[in-house]
Amino acid sequence: MLFVGDDWAEDHHDVEIIDEDGKVLARKRLPEGLAGITQLHELIAHHLGEPDGDPAAWPPVVVGIETDRGAWVASLVAAGYEVFAINPRMASRYRDRHSMSGAKSDRADAHLLAELVRLDRAHHRPIAGDTALAEGVKLAARAHQNLIWERTRHVLRLRSALREFFPAALIVFDDLARCDVQAGCCRSC
Structure with missing residues (x-):
């Protein structure tokens, strides 16, 4: 051994x-x-x-x-x-x-x-x-998690920029991650 x-x-x-x-x-x-x-x-x-x-x-x-x-x-x-x-x-x-x-x-x-x-x-x-299917699920789950983290980073950057340059937008759009706030929304929300 x-x-x-x-x-x-x-x-x-x-x-x-x-x-x-x-x-x-x-x-x-x-x-x-x-x-x-x-x-x-x-x-x-x-x-x-x-x-x-x-x-x-x-x-x-x-x-x-x-x-x-x-x-x-x-x-x-x-x-x-x-x-x-x-x-x-x-x-x-x-x-x-x-x-x-x-x-x-x-x-x-x-x-x-x-x-x-x-x-x-x-x-x-x-x-x-793992089977090929299990590896595919793990890959998709990791990609999904990374996309969520990336979206969160972008929303936080946007919030920071709006707070500095256009704070009134934060009053109108209280949740920047909401689908109707985002440009080019997929309309599936």
Whole structure:
């Protein structure tokens, strides 16, 4: 069994692979994207050795990472790895438990995540691979949420501008988000 800690950043991933005894097998900084995930799969395959041709006979790979979304995580799940999305706050508490200095580094966090899934994965839930329909619903829900937040930001900016330059409009239009106030209303309200 292999345990992988993946400390991700916007443009790279620091990964550490350890075995069941906690022995560090590999540490590497990988680029974000297809090149990086390919290198990670190659690194894992190198440490799995030469198992029989049946992928079901290969030893399990357990990955700890501080996110549950994105193409990187989806590719880990699709590869058949058991992926645990560790809450960053929980990872911070785990770090405090093992180090008094509170120092944070990407390399140390990769080690911490690998150790966390090696020793304490029973206390965390693995990411479930979703169906295409479930992924579509999640994508639509996230887009809807982002549109609501964006509309709220625009309404607040409009309110601020009106308060400064035309305060009487705020008396006439008490709810700027209402459909009849907006230009080009969809007329479905």
